[in-house]
Each structure stands twice: as structure tokens, then as C-alpha cells.
Amino acid sequence: MRTGADIVIEGLLRAGVKTLFGLPGGMVLDIFDKLPCAPIEFFLARHEQGAAHMADGYARATGQAGVCLVTSGPGATNTVTGLATANMDGSPVVCIAGQVASPLIGNDAFQEADTVGITRAVTKHNYLVKRVEDLPRIMVEAFEIATTGKPGPVLVDVPKDIQQTACDTPFPAGMNRRGYRPDNDPDDQDIERLARAVAAARRPVFLVGGGVISGDAAAEFAAVAVKAGVPVVSTLMGLGAFPGSAPLALGMIGMHGTVAANRAASACDLVVSVGARFDDRVTGKVSTFAPHALKGHIDIDPSAIGKSVPVDFPVVGHVKIALRKLLEAVEPVARPEWLAQVSEWKARHPLTYDRSSKELLPQYVIEQIAAVTRGDALIVTDVGQHQMWAAHFYPYSKPRSFITSGGLGTMGFGLPAAIGVKAARRDQPVVLISGDGSIQMNFQELVVAVEHDLPIVVVILNNGYLGMVRQWQELFYKREYSGVRLGRDERHLNERIPATIRAAGPYRPDFVKLAEAHGALGMRVTRQDEVAPALVKALAAGRPVVVECLVRAEENVFPIVPPGKALNELLQGLA
Amino acid sequence: MKKHIITALVENQPGVLARVVGLISGRGYNIETLNVGPTNDPTVSRMTMQVPGDNRVLEQVTRQLGKLVDVIDVTDLTSAPCVNQECLLVKLAATHAQHAAIAALTERFGGRVLASQTDAMIVQLTGDSKQIVDFIDLLAPFRMLDISRSGIIAIARGGRP
Numbered sequence: 021m022r023t024g025a026d027i028v029i030e031g032l033l034r035a036g037v038k039t040l041f042g043l044p045g046g047m048v049l050d051i052f053d054k055l056p057c058a059p060i061e062f063f064l065a066r067h068e069q070g071a072a073h074m075a076d077g078y079a080r081a082t083g084q085a086g087v088c089l090v091t092s093g094p095g096a097t098n099t100v101t102g103l104a105t106a107n108m109d110g111s112p113v114v115c116i117a118g119q120v121a122s123p124l125i126g127n128d129a130f131q132e133a134d135t136v137g138i139t140r141a142v143t144k145h146n147y148l149v150k151r152v153e154d155l156p157r158i159m160v161e162a163f164e165i166a167t168t169g170k171p172g173p174v175l176v177d178v179p180k181d182i183q184q185t186a187c188d189t190p191f192p193a194g195m196n197r198r199g200y201r202p203d204n205d206p207d208d209q210d211i212e213r214l215a216r217a218v219a220a221a222r223r224p225v226f227l228v229g230g231g232v233i234s235g236d237a238a239a240e241f242a243a244v245a246v247k248a249g250v251p252v253v254s255t256l257m258g259l260g261a262f263p264g265s266a267p268l269a270l271g272m273i274g275m276h277g278t279v280a281a282n283r284a285a286s287a288c289d290l291v292v293s294v295g296a297r298f299d300d301r302v303t304g305k306v307s308t309f310a311p312h313a314l315k316g317h318i319d320i321d322p323s324a325i326g327k328s329v330p331v332d333f334p335v336v337g338h339v340k341i342a343l344r345k346l347l348e349a350v351e352p353v354a355r356p357e358w359l360a361q362v363s364e365w366k367a368r369h370p371l372t373y374d375r376s377s378k379e380l381l382p383q384y385v386i387e388q389i390a391a392v393t394r395g396d397a398l399i400v401t402d403v404g405q406h407q408m409w410a411a412h413f414y415p416y417s418k419p420r421s422f423i424t425s426g427g428l429g430t431m432g433f434g435l436p437a438a439i440g441v442k443a444a445r446r447d448q449p450v451v452l453i454s455g456d457g458s459i460q461m462n463f464q465e466l467v468v469a470v471e472h473d474l475p476i477v478v479v480i481l482n483n484g485y486l487g488m489v490r491q492w493q494e495l496f497y498k499r500e501y502s503g504v505r506l507g508r509d510e511r512h513l514n515e516r517i518p519a520t521i522r523a524a525g526p527y528r529p530d531f532v533k534l535a536e537a538h539g540a541l542g543m544r545v546t547r548q549d550e551v552a553p554a555l556v557k558a559l560a561a562g563r564p565v566v567v568e569c570l571v572r573a574e575e576n577v578f579p580i581v582p583p584g585k586a587l588n589e590l591l592q593g594l595a
Numbered sequence: 596m597k598k599h600i601i602t603a604l605v606e607n608q609p610g611v612l613a614r615v616v617g618l619i620s621g622r623g624y625n626i627e628t629l630n631v632g633p634t635n636d637p638t639v640s641r642m643t644m645q646v647p648g649d650n651r652v653l654e655q656v657t658r659q660l661g662k663l664v665d666v667i668d669v670t671d672l673t674s675a676p677c678v679n680q681e682c683l684l685v686k687l688a689a690t691h692a693q694h695a696a697i698a699a700l701t702e703r704f705g706g707r708v709l710a711s712q713t714d715a716m717i718v719q720l721t722g723d724s725k726q727i728v729d730f731i732d733l734l735a736p737f738r739m740l741d742i743s744r745s746g747i748i749a750i751a752r753g754g755r756p
Contacts, residue, residue, distance in 0.1 A: 323655065330651075
């Protein structure tokens with residue numbers, strides 16, 4: 021007898037799912053009961069947030085849906101941050117959640133939560149299954165919606181009685197919903213207008229975003245940029261979409277963008293966003309963004325166009341199709357003065373740091389990771405200073421090689437995401453760059469990497485602070501370090517650790533011991549000359565490794581555009 | 596601030612209203628009036644909303660609504676040729692001596708007296724927003740006990756659906 025639980029499994033298999041992340045519980049037992057017979061590898065996360073980030077990491081590394089399976093109530097609510105993270109970055113995650121039996125819904129039953137209500141604002145779409153006959157259709161739609169148009173997370177809430185009910189309703193051949201028709205094919209006239217604008221521009225810039233990566237259009241983008249001879253700036257999410265080493269590449273734009281990218285955006289007469297949504301971290305003060313420029317925007321999401329910046333040349337459609345058409349339409353134009361200008365900015369203001377320092381600096385560690393991996397690893401990050409240094413000092417040349425929580429900025433994303441990435445790409449070295457703040461948010465998932473023999477390398481840049489917050493307090497709050505010290509020294513009175521509480525050392529917890537307690541290899545690095553050997557050893561270890569690097573405490577990320585300022589008002593630090 | 600009339604055809608399914616309302620309120624926009632009812636296709640409902648805001652804000656609202664899987668079609672009728680109507684029910688404290696005056700005023704606006712009691716009257720008026728507001732203004736001399744407005748419903752002119 022085929023039950024709702026069988027239909028869920030069949031739906032996963034039909035969607036090509038081979039990998040599943042999750043955590044069981046009372047209201048999802050019937051689905052778990054069927055799992056051992058299915059050809060699906062199951063990763064037992066230790067927290068449902070971890071399961072959601074693992075699915076997200078898997079999705080970002082492959083472009084295919086990443087799937088997590090959790091129970092009702094707290095199981096489902098624990099996925100909310102993971103779903104919101106995927107939602108902001110357009111990552112195709114499918115979350116299957118158990119729910120209390122239909123007659124109990126609304127009764128405040130044990131482990132009941134209004135899961136569709138709670139997740140409505142953080143998913144692309146969600147379903148509460150009310151009739152088992154709807155389940156085959158809903159499973160098909162969930163994967164279709166998650167992976168098409170602008171990708172995003174979909175949650176399916178399956179009450180326990182639905183899982184148990186027999187049903188022989190067949191799966192539909194495909195999705196047919198009158199309210200969901202992604203507008204893939206761009207209008208030819210819009211392409212023509214954009215191409216003419218590019219040809220007419222004297223100082224054009226392309227702004228490449230995560231859409232080029234999720235749309236698998238990196239090759240098309242590079243072809244257009246090279247043919248049109250237009251310099252390229254990238255969002256954080258766009259890193260890897262266009263080779264950072266290319267002559268036309270000016271690096272990252274925005275709050276922590278390069279001088280060249282931010283000056284180019286400020287001076288250009290045309291900026292064309294390709295799969296980037298003019299996020300506030302990209303534009304700086306929006307009224308001053310690219311003030312002399314006409315704006316073009318290619319996006320699959322019509323609501324992204326004109327949302328924050330008025331757009332003169334909109335193109336709605338799949339970025340791959342749009343770029344193919346644009347490649348036909350654009351003409352090569354020589355702009356020697358403009359290219360010389362941006363090249364000069366690029367040459368004169370490279371990203372840099374205090375290279376003469378004898379101290380261990382976080383940027384140095386990242387450069388060493390790049391050297392040891394020859395720039396060929398998949399880099400995953402958490403959120404904060406280390407994330408920006410990872411964006412600055414690792415050369416990304418391929419799409420899906422830089423996996424980071426850009427939109428929501430979720431600390432704790434990194435470790436579970438790295439597990440999802442490695443589960444999908446076992447052939448590739450995966451290095452997580454994290455901080456001592458972020459890593460503590462989901463450290464428990466390290467055991468999953470150990471259990472599944474996923475030899476990820478976790479590099480913790482330990483500066484004893486919630487570093488990015490500390491940097492803001494230093495620069496914008498008169499160095500009032502409130503609530504940011506992770507070590508015990510120099511804390512304010514209201515957060516002081518009494519001397520009677522003896523910590524093991526200046527840094528707590530002991531990440532080396534913590535790694536070992538989880539079955540991973542732990543190493544601690546305190547000097548520059550120890551970094552490369554430790555990384556070589558870690559990458560060759562064949563098992564999960566944590567490399568804790570004790571770095572300079574009060575190092576800052578530069579350049580920085582202060583909040584509310586224009587992109588050309590950046591603070592350069594050392595540059 | 597200009598008031599926009601947004602009309603949406605949506606799947607007639609549970610939870611769709613919450614999706615639409617949640618999307619609008621979640622982005623900090625205010626819904627002034629809202630009306631939902633079935634259409635001649637029983638699987639489709641029509642929602643009509645009045646949302647104050649400038650054109651750019653409302654363009655965002657309509658595009659965001661259009662992204663919802665359960666929203667089949669969404670239109671901003673504000674500058675389109677359309678008819679829009681609202682229904683008003685008012686309960687007034689009315690002495691016997693006031694009944695005739697209230698009835699006359701109501702009839703002058705094309706409304707109807709739905710109930711007359713010794714101490715109160717209930718009247719109904721259907722009209723566009725201006726008529727409704729004018730009528731309420733003219734009722735000021737009387738004591739209003741209760742008021743219920745349907746919110747605007749609207750339909751585009753012309754020969755297309």
C-alpha cells in the first residue's frame with residue numbers, strides 16, 4: 021500500500037535527490053521509516069538549522085535542489101534562519117517538514133507550530149498538505165518552483181496522518197500553475213536597446229551578480245564583457261562569475277569594494293547589472309550611486325528591476341538567454357581612455373594590508389590558503405571580517421567556488437554549508453574560512469563531517485572578537501567595545517568575567533580540543549611561518565581538520581564605505 | 596499620498612489572503628481597504644485593495660504580488676479606466692422626528708433605508724469613494740452609532756477580461 025510517506029520519497033527520487041540532510045522527530049517518523057529502503061544518502065545533522073544550511077550549501081555547489089527533512093514544531097522553526105538565508109541569496113532548497121495530524125492542527129498540540137505561517141515570509145513558496153491526493157502534485161511543484169525562475173526555498177508541511185494515508189494518485193508529468201510562469205525569454209527590443217546603450221557609452225561598467233552563477237551563465241557573461249570591452253565589477257555573490265585575474269576585472273564593488281570598482285561605478289556613464297539586485301551593500305547611499313550613469317539591468321525577477329535604483333534599460337529574462345542574445349547584439353567599441361583610467365586605479369590601489377608586519381595577520385592566512393590550494397579550492401565562509409578578507413584575498417576564477425551568505429549575512433552558515441558543499445563535490449578541496457564568533461554558532465555539525473568522511477578544512481581566524489562589529493564600534497562608535505569581546509581580557513564591567521572563573525587561556529573555548537572532541541584533527545597556528553605547513557598538512561590529512569589561527573586582534577577590513585556614504589567616500593586604511 | 600486600487604485574481608485556496616496581506620504589510624505598506632470574493636470561476640477569487648503610496652512603491656507592490664505562485668494576475672487600476680464602488684452601512688441614533696430627514700438625505704444619494712426603529716435607523720449607500728465620504732459628512736448632525744464599509748471593489752472598463 022502506497023502512503024503519503026511513500027509519495028514524499030517517490031517525489032524526492034523523481035526530482036533526482038540522492039542526498040538528504042535532516043533530523044527526525046515524532047511527526048516525521050513515517051517518512052524516516054521509508055528512508056532506509058531509498059537510494060538516498062542521509063546526513064544526520066545535529067540541529068535543524070545545520071540541516072537547512074547543509075541543503076543550502078549543496079544547492080549552491082551544484083545548482084540542484086538541496087533537501088532537508090525535519091520534524092514539526094521546533095524542528096521546523098529551527099530551519100527558519102536557514103530558509104531565510106537561502107531565500108535572500110536565491111538558493112534552491114526544499115524543506116520537507118512533519119506536522120501534527122490534521123485534526124490536531126490549531127489545537128496547540130505537542131510540537132505544533134504554524135510552520136507555513138512562520139515560514140511564509142522566508143520562502144519562495146510553501147505548502148501545508150491538506151489532502152494526500154494533492155501530495156504528488158505538490159512534490160513536483162516544490163522542486164519546480166525551487167529551481168526555476170529566481171531559485172529559492174520551498175517548504176512542504178506534511179501532517180502525520182497524511183504521511184500514513186493510502187493514496188494511488190499518480191504523479192503529474194509536470195507543473196501547470198497559471199500563477200507561476202517564469203519569464204525566461206527576454207524581449208528582443210529590450211536587448212537591442214541595451215546593446216545600443218552599451219555601444220553608445222563612453223565609460224560603461226558591467227556589474228555582475230549571483231544571478232550569473234545561479235543561471236549558469238558565466239561563460240556567456242565573459243563573452244559579452246570581452247566582446248564589448250567593458251570593465252567588470254562584481255558583487256560579493258558574483259565572485260567567481262568572472263575571473264578575478266581577467267584584465268577587465270576590477271574586483272568587488274560596495275561597502276568593502278576595491279577603490280577601482282567603486283571609482284568606476286562613481287565615474288561611469290552606464291552601469292549594467294547582470295543578475296545583481298542593487299543591494300544597499302553594493303550601492304552605498306543609493307541617491308549617490310553611479311550618479312552620472314544610465315542604468316541597465318538584466319534579471320529573471322521583474323520585481324528586482326527598479327526596486328532600489330531606477331532603471332533605464334530593463335531586460336526581464338533568464339540571464340543565460342539574455343546574454344546569448346546580447347552577445348549577438350553588442351558591438352566591440354574601443355574606449356582606450358576609460359580602460360586606461362580604470363587600469364590605473366586598479367594598479368595604484370590594489371587590496372593590501374600590512375605586509376611588513378611580523379604578526380600573524382588574517383589576510384596573510386587567506387593568501388596562504390590561496391597559495392597552497394593554487395586558487396583551486398571551493399571556499400566557504402561564515403559572516404564577518406573573515407568573509408570580507410576571503411572575498412578580497414582569494415582569487416576566484418570559477419562559478420560556485422565562493423559560497424557565502426551574502427544577503428542575510430548568517431553567522432553559523434559556514435560549517436554546515438561546507439558539509440553540504442563537500443557532500444556534493446567530494447572531488448574538490450573544500451576550505452571553510454570562519455571566525456571565532458561565527459564558528460561557535462554551529463560547531464556541533466563538525467561531527468557530521470567526521471561521520472561521513474568529508475575531509476573539509478576549517479580555518480578559524482581567531483581574533484578574540486566579533487570582529488566586524490568591533491570594527492564598526494572602533495570606526496563609528498568611538499571605540500566603545502560593547503558585547504564584542506570573546507576573550508576574557510579588557511571587558512567592560514557589565515560583561516566582565518570574574519577572576520575566580522579560570523579560563524584555560526586567553527582564548528576560549530579551546531578550538532583544538534573542541535575539534536578533537538568531535539573526532540576531527542585540531543591544529544593551532546600562531547606564527548606566519550607555521551601557516552603554510554599547517555595548511556598543507558590539513559589538506560593532505562584526508563579527514564576533517566580545524567586550523568585555528570591566532571591573528572591580530574584589532575585588524576580592520578579596508579577599504580570601507582561608511583554606512584550612508586557614497587561609494588567614492590571610502591576609507592582606505594593603508595592603501 | 597495617492598491611493599492606488601490594486602486588483603488581483605488569486606487561487607481560491609486557504610492561506611492565499613494571508614500571503615497577499617503578509618507580503619504587503621511585511622514590506623511596510625499599509626492596506627486601507629480590502630475586499631475578497633469569488634468570481635464566476637469558482638477556483639478563482641478577486642481581491643481588491645486600496646493601498647496608499649507613490650507610484651514607485653505601488654509598482655513594487657504589484658510586481659511582488661505578481662511573483663506569488665497563488666496570484667494569477669495583478670493590476671493597478673488607479674490610472675486605468677475602471678468603475679469602482681463601495682458599499683456603506685450606517686446605524687444612526689434617530690428620534691422619530693429625524694427619520695424623515697435621514698430618509699430624504701439617503702434617497703438623495705441613491706441609498707436605501709434598510710431598517711427603521713423608534714430609536715435608530717440603518718441606511719445603506721453604494722457609490723464611489725467621494726459619494727461615500729460626502730454622504731458621511733452630511734450625516735454629521737446625526738449621532739452615528741456604527742459604521743461598516745465594504746472597501747472598494749473595482750472592475751476595468753472595455754471589452755477585455
